[in-house]
């Protein structure tokens with residue numbers, strides 16, 4: 001068992017508790033929007049629920065899962081203790097206090113600004129303080145990952161950092177860069193406004209700052225899934241990692257191209273000039289590259305496994321893969337959803353076509369498919385993979401894990417395909433109730449009902465997930481594996497483990513490149529706000 | 545495994561080249577649309593003070609709605625506020641270039657005309673502008689698509705597209721939605 005297993009479990013259970021609550025809220029929201037009357041339905045409750053659902057899924061599930069999994073990787077991939085465990089615990093408790101503040105302010109209706117808070121709407125200051133604490137907690141984690149990797153490199157001169165840890169640290173570096181935008185927005189604009197020190201804000205500037213964070217945060221969420229694709233799934237399938245080098249290049253590409261593209265979220269805003277948008281649009285095309293590389297390397301790694309297991313012919317290896325293994329199954333389902341998610345993303349990024357889908361259900365559908373589908377299903381699979389190591393018990397029932405993964409993928413398809421369709425036909429976003437008696441939108445009703453059913457399947461699947469994990473803890477003492485000690489965590493070995501160039505064994509060069517790209521992408525748009533100095537908008541407090 | 549290190553590297557290079565090609569084609573298509581066809585998202589760095597929008601000038605109450613400008617162009621002016629559009633219905637002629645200009649005196653809003661590519665955010669401090677052409681006659685929904693407060697769901701206006709022959713501005717050039 002990892003030494004830090006209590007710390008890791010604390011993080012992961014916090015993540016999944018938030019997930020469970022947010023999932024139920026999501027279903028209720030679908031019900032309110034559907035043609036059927038929902039209990040407790042009101043605009044106020046709806047937007048409180050949307051704020052809570054978004055914050056819990058986007059900030060709590062992700063951040064705490066990534067931190068918990070990161071500590072696990074740091075200990076098992078580097079095979080050395082994580083440095084400063086007390087600091088790690090302090091960070092955890094800071095994050096918990098932050099979550100409590102966010103939950104308290106949101107539930108009491110003092111922070112109904114959605115999780116992307118739209119200034120000049122201004123929530124209770126304690127909402128922002130809570131978010132700051134969560135971010136600070138994650139910065140502690142970033143520091144520990146960097147220190148851990150640095151210490152390992154000093155102890156193992158000339159050796160290449162194990163891929164799982166290299167990728168985890170890449171994510172920590174990415175996250176430090178990513179949070180700069182939102183931290184600047186909260187510290188310099190929102191907190192002064194919320195505490196009543198300022199009465200007006202530059203709305204365009206706050207949007208530019210938030211966009212800095214808005215794209216890269218998605219890669220922060222997604223990298224654990226990619227770590228599982230590269231280092232865990234091929235191992236589970238009995239194969240080898242096709243290429244360690246290609247994997248490193250992909251993670252580095254996420255780091256450098258994930259950041260200078262956030263303005264693509266503001267394509268429909270008036271304030272960024274066309275040229276600023278065009279630069280980041282070009283860079284956005286490049287962010288497709290690491291995912292395209294990943295598809296190849298992971299498929300090739302799985303092909304090795306399939307062929308080692310006797311698969312023949314062009315595609316015979318696919319059938320020969322051990323699909324009964326939850327991790328292998330989840331990888332397959334995740335890739336399947338990635339096709340839809342990737343296609344949707346290409347439309348969003350396409351500048352002109354963005355006008356067709358901006359702020360429609362298409363966007364909601366897109367990120368539910370790619371994050372809620374492709375990424376979160378890998379969070380489940382990672383949990384199933386590491387829970388035996390954390391608790392020292394074998395999985396009570398693997399068949400239930402498979403049922404859970406299948407039902408999640410099916411539920412997500414049923415939920416989000418109708419949204420894609422309705423969004424393409426102009427169903428606008430963030431609306432509590434639609435007037436289905438209007439003849440132009442009455443045809444939406446059956447599709448909204450289908451989505452509602454998808455949501456119900458997701459809630460059932462989520463409940464099964466929690467139950468599958470809870471059973472590890474309540475399992476019979478007899479099922480403990482003391483007799484046969486649990487095998488340590490194994491990560492996939494490269495087909496041809498060679499030496500790694502120094503550039504791909506650290507982040508110095510890449511940090512410089514990020515700095516250059518971020519300056520090119522953001523210096524002018526931010527400076528522009530100060531140069532044109534637009535009239536500010538009066539703060540609208542919603543902390544009722 | 546049968547596959548040696550050199551073949552691995554070669555296969556990767558081939559894939560990377562193919563994917564670079566795919567990306568280049570996509571980028572080329574988008575660049576052609578923007579530089580060749582001038583299809584750009586609605587940027588418009590034009591400032592306006594949210595506090596004084598109503599008082600006088602272009603967006604004063606009496607100037608809102610559709611107007612045949614003395615220069616001959618058709619401009620539709622709108623104000624989005626918590627939680628309504630002013631005016632709540634605008635009329636525009638079919639198959640005619642129309643410029644939509646929108647401002648907000650309070651918080652962020654967004655407008656779209658359902659079934660068209662008219663789509664822009666409305667950011668207090670700036671004038672949003674969309675140029676378009678409505679091809680089909682009829683009444684279309686124009687909702688606010690960005691969260692602007694608890695009344696957001698109720699914020700919907702209408703665009704009435706009429707044949708050019710039925711588009712009859714008054715002596716001042718203004719056209720109003722006739723009672724249905």
Ligand SMILES: [Cu+2]
Pocket residue numbers: 214215216261262264265
């Ligand atoms: Cu993005």
Ligand SMILES: [Cu+2]
Pocket residue numbers: 653654688689690691692693696697699
């Ligand atoms: Cu609105």
